[in-house]
Amino acid sequence: MTSSETPTTSNVETEYLEINSKNAWPMLYQYTRNECSHFEYTYDESTKPQNRSLNRYRDVWPYDHTRIVLKKGPCDYINANIVRMERAQRQYILTQGPLPNTISHFWLMVWEQNSKAIIMLNKVIEKNQVKCHQYWPLDGSSDHTMNLTDVDLKVEYISKTESSDYTICTLRLTDTESQKSRDILHFHYTTWPDFGVPRSPAAFLRFLADVRQSGALDQNVGPPIVHxxxxxxxxxxxxLVDTCLVLIEENGLNSVNVREVLIEMRQSRMGLIQTPDQLRFSYAAIIVGSKQLPLNNNVDNSEIGNAQNDIYSFNYTTPEVTEVVEQPPLPPPRGESLTRSMMSDSTPGPITDNENSGNKPPDKPLPCEPSAGIDSNSTGSSNHVGEQNASSGDASTKRSKSDGDNSFQTNSPPSSPDSKNELRRRRMEKKDRIDAQVREMKRRQKQSEDWQKLKRSLFSPLSLGLGAAIVGGSVLAYYNMQN
Structure with a gap:
């Protein structure tokens, strides 16, 4: 970077380049997670028996204090939170991809919240698994209308425009009781891999520019539905990227602390941003976007200079799908560490139900890296089971439904050689789980120590320079006094 570029280099870019040079994104990400571990927000509604089947993943729950409450119909629950960023005058509704039994709830939320747009960032099928139900009518279907009689709504396909990375559909949402209709924009980003990031910020910023120019993020309409x-x-x-760019546009390049903005967002919905790569991409998109404000759909990386293009490009490879051998009756976990903290739970045991115990969020709400197994969806019905995350430390533990209760399976004492072998096998599995937990604890401890070293290395030049200045000043003062 030349001296002429220094005045336009933001604090965010300086921080990005420093962390990138030390390959310290996992440590920064872990540090951010640790900052959120003290949150004591409850999520009691999500664990009530009647609502459990409405959650796609068994460890991603909406906080009670920001959850969206439906006004119509027999159920007021949906796995969604309102995220308000007052400084940026932005608000978003973040929610899971709809399940077959929550499509009506989803569209009712769109209607009641007066949302102008839905922002969909995943494909319906990813890694050979259904990650979101087809909740809107398609142009190629014989019937362009979806009737939701239980909530008195109707969704109609109107039109679609396509680009290389996303499509924009216009859908008409009608309240069949009042016959009032609204046109809803459906922005669908189709090239963003699960647990991954886009290849470069440019295409994502063009997508964000189109969303902004539609008016979907304006204050005079309801919050967009982001999922x-x-x-x-x-x-x-x-x-995170949109909010930070608003703050930069209003207050200048050096007005934003990305990590603090993320922590503020996490106070409204747990676990926002799931991997170090996604955190790094957020920084990169903010840096590139800040150089081209106000955004438009001609955003290009060229303005940051060809020498730096590689710094802001990503070559992300999605994890391979592994064979799933267990299928518990509950929705699958999104990530192992969303269900419990290994640091506080060093011995394996049942995950107890917390319906009436004042639920608190998990201590460590995010996995540090993508799970090796499959995160599948649950249909929400009692006859359908989700697929278990193959990387979970409790992969061999089974849950069974008994009298409508979710509890761990228990077996009668062994009475045959086969049952003795089974008992021995389970003991070995228990030992393996404990060993895995100990290794994880040591890894996290080392990660914390590495982060402390990183902080010291990041700030040591400043500290040394300040110390040298103080000592030099003292010597000079003493010399002047003597003369």
Whole structure:
């Protein structure tokens, strides 16, 4: 970077380049998660028996204090939170990809919240798994209308425009009781991999520019509905980038602390941004976008200079799908560490139900890296089961439904050689789980120590320079006194 570029280099860019040079994104990401571990917000509504089947993942729940409450129909619950960023005059509704049994709830939320747009950041099928139900009518279908009689709504396909990375559909939402209609814009980003990031910020910023120019983010309409599969990873990235660019546009390049903005957002919905790569991409998109404000759909990386293009490009490879051998009756976990904190739970045991115990969010709400297994959806029906995350430390533990209760399976004492072998096998599995937890604890401890070292290395030049200045000043003062 030349001296002539220094005045336009923001604090965000300086921080990005420093962290990138040290490959410290996992440590920064872990540090951010640790900052959120003290949150004590409850999510009691999500764990009530009648609402459990309405959650796509069994460890991604909406906080009670910001959850969207439906006004019509027999159920007021939906896995969605309102995220208000007052400084940027922005608000978003972040939610999971609809399940077959929550499509009506989803569209009722769109109607009641007076939303102008839906921002969809995932595909319906990813890694050979259904990550979101087809909740809107398609142009190629024989019937362009979807009737939701239980909430007295109707959705009609009107038109569609396509680009290389996303499509924009116009859908007409009608209240069949009052016959009032609204046109809803459906922005669908189609090239963003699960647990991953776009290849470069340019296409994403063009997408964000189109969303902005539609008026969907304006204050005179309801908040946009933003979702991916779980409504925390890609959805959190979208909202973080948009909010930071608004703050930069209003207050200048050096007005934003990205990590603080993310922590503020996480106070409204748990686990926003799921991987170090997504955090790094957020920084990169903010930097590139800040150089081209106000945004338009001709955003290009060329303005940051060809020498830096590689710094802001990503070559992300999605994890391979592994075979799933267990299928518990509950929706699958989004990430192992969303269900419990290994640091506080060093011995394996049942995950107890917390319906009446004042639920608190998990201590460590995000996995540090993509799970090796499959995060599948649940249909929400009692006859359908989700697929278990193959990387979970409790992969061999089974849950069973008994009298409508979710509890861990228990077996009678062994009475045959086969049952003795089974008992021995389970003991070995228990030992393996404990060993895995100990390794994880050590890894996290080392990660914390590495982060402390990183902080010291980041600030040591400043500290040394300040110390040298103080010592030099003292010597000079003493010399002047003597003469």
């Amino acid at each position: 991916c599969s779980a409504g925390i990873g890609r959805s959190g990235t979208f909202c």
